[in-house]
Amino acid sequence: MTQIPTFTLARTGDQIPALAMGSGTKHRIKKKAETDNPKETATEELTQLLTDAITYAGFTHLDTAETYTTEVEVGEAIKRSKVDRSKVWITSKYDSGWRVEYPASTPSGPYEALTKSLKKMDLEYLDLYLIHSPFFHPDISYITVEEAWRQMEKLVEDGKTKNIGVSNFNTEMLEKILKVAKIKPQVDQIEFHLYLQNQSPGVVQFCQKNDILVEAYSPLTPILPHRITNGGPVDELVEKLIKKYGVTKNQLILRWVYQSGVLPVTTSSNKDRLKEALGMFDFTIDKEDFTELTELGATFHYRGFFNKYFEEGKI
Numbered sequence: 512m513t514q515i516p517t518f519t520l521a522r523t524g525d526q527i528p529a530l531a532m533g534s535g536t537k538h539r540i541k542k543k544a545e546t547d548n549p550k551e552t553a554t555e556e557l558t559q560l561l562t563d564a565i566t567y568a569g570f571t572h573l574d575t576a577e578t579y580t581t582e583v584e585v586g587e588a589i590k591r592s593k594v595d596r597s598k599v600w601i602t603s604k605y606d607s608g609w610r611v612e613y614p615a616s617t618p619s620g621p622y623e624a625l626t627k628s629l630k631k632m633d634l635e636y637l638d639l640y641l642i643h644s645p646f647f648h649p650d651i652s653y654i655t656v657e658e659a660w661r662q663m664e665k666l667v668e669d670g671k672t673k674n675i676g677v678s679n680f681n682t683e684m685l686e687k688i689l690k691v692a693k694i695k696p697q698v699d700q701i702e703f704h705l706y707l708q709n710q711s712p713g714v715v716q717f718c719q720k721n722d723i724l725v726e727a728y729s730p731l732t733p734i735l736p737h738r739i740t741n742g743g744p745v746d747e748l749v750e751k752l753i754k755k756y757g758v759t760k761n762q763l764i765l766r767w768v769y770q771s772g773v774l775p776v777t778t779s780s781n782k783d784r785l786k787e788a789l790g791m792f793d794f795t796i797d798k799e800d801f802t803e804l805t806e807l808g809a810t811f812h813y814r815g816f817f818n819k820y821f822e823e824g825k826i
């Protein structure tokens with residue numbers, strides 16, 4: 512099995528496996544449609560897929576969130592796979608709310624939310640806990656981002672999570688936390704791919720300067736026809752490079768994210784496609800090819816999530 516490289520988190524020195532298997536998006540939607548009590552009930556199909564991700568494909572990093580309702584399956588998959596808990600990195604996220612119709616699920620904040628999530632997963636601790644969204648407003652999150660961060664720090668102090676971070680935060684929101692933090696955020700999980708390299712603008716550079724690891728969700732966007740409906744500027748080059756390196760499109764596109772110093776969070780409902788993804792660690796994109804991909808990618812813009820917040824400054 513491919514040995515998965517790691518990124519080192521600045522504060523703890525913890526080694527975070529450089530590719531994650533996500534249990535959001537399609538898994539979240541499918542489960543909501545099929546299950547009466549998605550928060551409490553594990554579905555067999557997803558439990559088995561996550562188990563296969565570990566035992567068949569070789570993933571060592573699972574990504575979930577309170578709002579996905581897939582924490583139960585992640586917990587079940589750890590048990591079923593029989594791997595030592597310390598060998599799998601588990602990230603979850605506090606549902607800080609999205610808009611007035613979808614406020615935070617646990618009004619008191621992340622301390623109580625993670626306490627409930629750990630029960631659902633039947634785990635003692637997480638490796639990483641993130642604040643899922645930056646939309647702090649009294650009608651959505653009930654508490655301020657500063658109070659949420661204080662509770663995140665208490666979760667570290669009490670051993671309920673080893674690392675803490677954020678998701679979908681722009682530079683301004685990160686600065687708010689850095690001002691009050693005793694424990695700095697270790698990660699910002701954001702949408703990032705060839706067609707969204709300098710998002711929100713400057714957040715990737717800001718993170719890299721401040722020792723915050725960037726995680727990329729939706730990393731495969733440039734090769735997904737349901738997202739890039741009329742093709743994009745890297746298509747021809749991608750065809751040329753997959754022949755040159757003898758790899759698949761998925762491997763090339765994920766590798767580009769990794770070589771950018773960013774950790775991709777991908778997913779699939781197919782265990783062979785998951786195994787294929789890990790092949791991204793078996794080759795290196797040459798410097799010139801990497802630069803050409805980066806430059807061509809930067810000529811096109813696509814954002815699938817939270818356009819209003821990032822581009823118009825409102826939610």
Ligand SMILES: NC(=O)C1=CN([C@@H]2O[C@H](COP(=O)(O)OP(=O)(O)OC[C@H]3O[C@@H](n4cnc5c(N)ncnc54)[C@H](OP(=O)(O)O)[C@@H]3O)[C@@H](O)[C@H]2O)C=CC1
Nearest residue numbers: 533534535536574678728729730731732776777778779780
């Ligand atoms: N923090 C946040 O706000 C967010 C976090 N996330 C996290 O990131 C994870 C991954 O996000 P996602 O956008 O799904 O990631 P990807 O960009 O990796 O897309 C994965 C999807 O692409 C499909 N796919 C893969 N390869 C191909 C191919 N060659 N041709 C056609 N379809 C293909 C898969 O379908 P198939 O099943 O058929 O293989 C799957 O549905 C989520 O599960 C979640 O954990 C996601 C969004 C927001």
Ligand SMILES: O=C1Nc2ccccc2C1=O
Nearest residue numbers: 534535536537539576579
């Ligand atoms: O996986 C995810 N899918 C989503 C859709 C909307 C908002 C957040 C998310 C996720 O984190």
